[in-house]
Amino acid sequence: MKEINVGLIGWGTVGTGVARILLNQDKYIREHERLSIRLCKIADLDITTPRGIDIDKNILTTDVNDVINNPEIDIVVELIGGLKPASDFIFSALKAGKHVVTANKAVLAAHGKNLFKTAKENKVLIKFEASVGGCIPIINSLLEGMAANNISAIYGIVNGTCNYILTQMTQRGIDFSEALKEAQKKGYAEAKPDYDIKGIDAANKIVILTSLAYETEINLDDIYIEGVTDITQHDIQYAREFGYQIKLLAIAKLLEGNKIQVRVHPTMLPEDTMLANVDGVFNAIYVLGNAAGATMFYGRGAGQMPAASAVVGDIVEIAKCKIAGTDPQLLPLPTLDNTRYSLKPMDECETRYYIRLQALDKPGVLAKVSGILGDHNISIASVIQKERGVEKSVPIVMMTHEAVEGNVREALQEISNLSVITEKTMMIRVESMEGDEEKLAIV
Amino acid sequence: MKEINVGLIGWGTVGTGVARILLNQDKYIREHERLSIRLCKIADLDITTPRGIDIDKNILTTDVNDVINNPEIDIVVELIGGLKPASDFIFSALKAGKHVVTANKAVLAAHGKNLFKTAKENKVLIKFEASVGGCIPIINSLLEGMAANNISAIYGIVNGTCNYILTQMTQRGIDFSEALKEAQKKGYAEAKPDYDIKGIDAANKIVILTSLAYETEINLDDIYIEGVTDITQHDIQYAREFGYQIKLLAIAKLLEGNKIQVRVHPTMLPEDTMLANVDGVFNAIYVLGNAAGATMFYGRGAGQMPAASAVVGDIVEIAKCKIAGTDPQLLPLPTLDNTRYSLKPMDECETRYYIRLQALDKPGVLAKVSGILGDHNISIASVIQKERGVEKSVPIVMMTHEAVEGNVREALQEISNLSVITEKTMMIRVESMEGDEEKLAIV
Numbered sequence: 043m044k045e046i047n048v049g050l051i052g053w054g055t056v057g058t059g060v061a062r063i064l065l066n067q068d069k070y071i072r073e074h075e076r077l078s079i080r081l082c083k084i085a086d087l088d089i090t091t092p093r094g095i096d097i098d099k100n101i102l103t104t105d106v107n108d109v110i111n112n113p114e115i116d117i118v119v120e121l122i123g124g125l126k127p128a129s130d131f132i133f134s135a136l137k138a139g140k141h142v143v144t145a146n147k148a149v150l151a152a153h154g155k156n157l158f159k160t161a162k163e164n165k166v167l168i169k170f171e172a173s174v175g176g177c178i179p180i181i182n183s184l185l186e187g188m189a190a191n192n193i194s195a196i197y198g199i200v201n202g203t204c205n206y207i208l209t210q211m212t213q214r215g216i217d218f219s220e221a222l223k224e225a226q227k228k229g230y231a232e233a234k235p236d237y238d239i240k241g242i243d244a245a246n247k248i249v250i251l252t253s254l255a256y257e258t259e260i261n262l263d264d265i266y267i268e269g270v271t272d273i274t275q276h277d278i279q280y281a282r283e284f285g286y287q288i289k290l291l292a293i294a295k296l297l298e299g300n301k302i303q304v305r306v307h308p309t310m311l312p313e314d315t316m317l318a319n320v321d322g323v324f325n326a327i328y329v330l331g332n333a334a335g336a337t338m339f340y341g342r343g344a345g346q347m348p349a350a351s352a353v354v355g356d357i358v359e360i361a362k363c364k365i366a367g368t369d370p371q372l373l374p375l376p377t378l379d380n381t382r383y384s385l386k387p388m389d390e391c392e393t394r395y396y397i398r399l400q401a402l403d404k405p406g407v408l409a410k411v412s413g414i415l416g417d418h419n420i421s422i423a424s425v426i427q428k429e430r431g432v433e434k435s436v437p438i439v440m441m442t443h444e445a446v447e448g449n450v451r452e453a454l455q456e457i458s459n460l461s462v463i464t465e466k467t468m469m470i471r472v473e474s475m476e477g478d479e480e481k482l483a484i485v
Numbered sequence: 486m487k488e489i490n491v492g493l494i495g496w497g498t499v500g501t502g503v504a505r506i507l508l509n510q511d512k513y514i515r516e517h518e519r520l521s522i523r524l525c526k527i528a529d530l531d532i533t534t535p536r537g538i539d540i541d542k543n544i545l546t547t548d549v550n551d552v553i554n555n556p557e558i559d560i561v562v563e564l565i566g567g568l569k570p571a572s573d574f575i576f577s578a579l580k581a582g583k584h585v586v587t588a589n590k591a592v593l594a595a596h597g598k599n600l601f602k603t604a605k606e607n608k609v610l611i612k613f614e615a616s617v618g619g620c621i622p623i624i625n626s627l628l629e630g631m632a633a634n635n636i637s638a639i640y641g642i643v644n645g646t647c648n649y650i651l652t653q654m655t656q657r658g659i660d661f662s663e664a665l666k667e668a669q670k671k672g673y674a675e676a677k678p679d680y681d682i683k684g685i686d687a688a689n690k691i692v693i694l695t696s697l698a699y700e701t702e703i704n705l706d707d708i709y710i711e712g713v714t715d716i717t718q719h720d721i722q723y724a725r726e727f728g729y730q731i732k733l734l735a736i737a738k739l740l741e742g743n744k745i746q747v748r749v750h751p752t753m754l755p756e757d758t759m760l761a762n763v764d765g766v767f768n769a770i771y772v773l774g775n776a777a778g779a780t781m782f783y784g785r786g787a788g789q790m791p792a793a794s795a796v797v798g799d800i801v802e803i804a805k806c807k808i809a810g811t812d813p814q815l816l817p818l819p820t821l822d823n824t825r826y827s828l829k830p831m832d833e834c835e836t837r838y839y840i841r842l843q844a845l846d847k848p849g850v851l852a853k854v855s856g857i858l859g860d861h862n863i864s865i866a867s868v869i870q871k872e873r874g875v876e877k878s879v880p881i882v883m884m885t886h887e888a889v890e891g892n893v894r895e896a897l898q899e900i901s902n903l904s905v906i907t908e909k910t911m912m913i914r915v916e917s918m919e920g921d922e923e924k925l926a927i928v
Contacts, residue, residue: 063633063776073823074700075632171630177777179622179630187614187622189518190506190797257517316783319762324779333506333794334620334784336767340759341780351776354633368811380516 049109052122053086059350145172172352191331202323203238240269248292389448400465492552495565496529502793588615615795634774645766646681683712691735832891843908
């Protein structure tokens, strides 16, 4: 039986999961894949804290070079996360002729093009299934199964923290801050949660998916990113009244004129769509291809074992290629040097909008507001205005027809200057998704 | 640019779709995959009926040997369907040293073991993503991404015809026969619909998935198959009252003692599960792995372009391997020679049951029925017995706790012999799916 030697950089949660699978599933992998994967080095700054698994102490090291420059090692697995020094380790490993498996979304999103180029130059493979959607095989599917398709849209629920928070707000009527605290207590959110709740994590992931789907280098700084921190229980309730659920979506769309639009923001989705039913920490990625139509992939987007499962899947794939004598240089890796597509600015985005205003309960307010919207070519599809209560100010909630983002922003700016407006206005984009499949050109 | 030559056997719906993608997406595939796929032969008994695409007449032939024994051809694509003569063509192609792509579930289910063996002996690849779930990449995922997982269960909605019929019955309150007629009118059901509505199609597909997940040869004749023909509007309504939806599920489970259970039957699913929300002609496959947890794949399970998309995905994969010099003989193909697992007989199946009796409205009927159930170790979880109407006989609807299939059958046989029972008794199995993930052993 052929043996493949693996070195691990980063012995944290996922690293421990990978080690656990490689140890405990060794017999299974030998039987099913007819190959043996040997974990022969683990590098971490902390090699003394017990991880609850039985690792031979001789394979532990605090020097990353014991992995990267180890002539025995075939595959380097990078699991320390974050941009630096992870990117240095990955580039060094590729240049040392090692295949690389990583779960590092930040490095992939920032250096994808250069990584693929370096891998190709050094005749090695780089795989990164765990970087998006945990155990969901979305990377492989985009690179392989959808080869026959022009991808017309990707809609992803790719951040479990945000989805958990929004699900709790929706199902139990609690506020954002309470839901966040609960997520932190359960280990679904970090003590410093900004990376997740402000949408940065989701943005990194959609950059990776978009760059693969369109073979185009996408810059994180060029895409629109909005997190879930401003969502209130009011919005959750009104969404329900309109028949919608609020999800943090990462969206990429191919539009006319070879433009692609990439954006991350809270989104109202019709409650009967598949994505609207993805709850809790689960992730799902909905892909529209011109031949395949609508496809959706659902699963655990994070967590020790789901991420480790994807990492080991990548290791097995590389091991198979190595054993079968595949020349990695000859594999058509994505190059991300496509110049055909360009990013469409967010101001030109066209969608429907939910707008919630808080205004003094005076005659003529609705007329004023709708007048300003009309001046900006925004027409109202429906309005909820509740009866006057004891409060002096009342909410006015509107759903618009399709409108242009830039116009909506300008109109909302003007509206917010009205003296009758008493609070910050909320705006949430709406994706109907209906008819998306029908709109696709048949190949 | 490397060129790969493809020969097509079967110029029907999917074959035409494949030809269309290869022609229309040629530029796209060249750009994205950096390879050129040339369709150089199409064999069909009918090469004169127009298919609505622009095919060079010189590549058409009525002689299948022009494809199989054509030295120019690298990949033979079999799309005629059905067991014979398709299996002969596939075996001949493999023996002639051609890689094979097929969508043929019948051949895969019947000859999987021998096909993989023949491919390996002849140093070629066989791929069959389109055989299950159309464009859903479930085959690749089981063979690749889930490599690190022991699969503990597969639940599949894998027949679009049945799912369309059940969805229409549920959403519009129409009867089975009306829903079937409508499906036929829309092209979702054949004029002779038995293969689909009796569960044979779904059974073939779960045989394929099970054999891959457990590397074990499974015989179609050994598994329990029940179609959707007996489902009535009553059952749909009662299911809803209990909080369930009825779906035709193809199920494979790994049980204690290395037993696997494979079965196809209408199933009541809690209405808030992801699978219960898969409507219309869509398919979905829910996989539980011990590391990945729950994963679900959703998409169009049939239709010209979705199936063609999967076929072309396979062609591209083989082309990449060929270009990269991969030795197919060295790829660890499944062998299906595992002797570790054996099939658990259906009589030993343990699940919950929905039972609908029609009985004379006399005192003591419920006592009699529940007495018989109790004698067979079946305990009742809830009962719906509606008030007496004008009818002499009334429905008694029960949901049991977990019980053993053999006991349930015996009890229902005894009950049906009671003189108070006026109609055939209906029994539908219930899968709660809740806690499935928690029950899994962590690796």
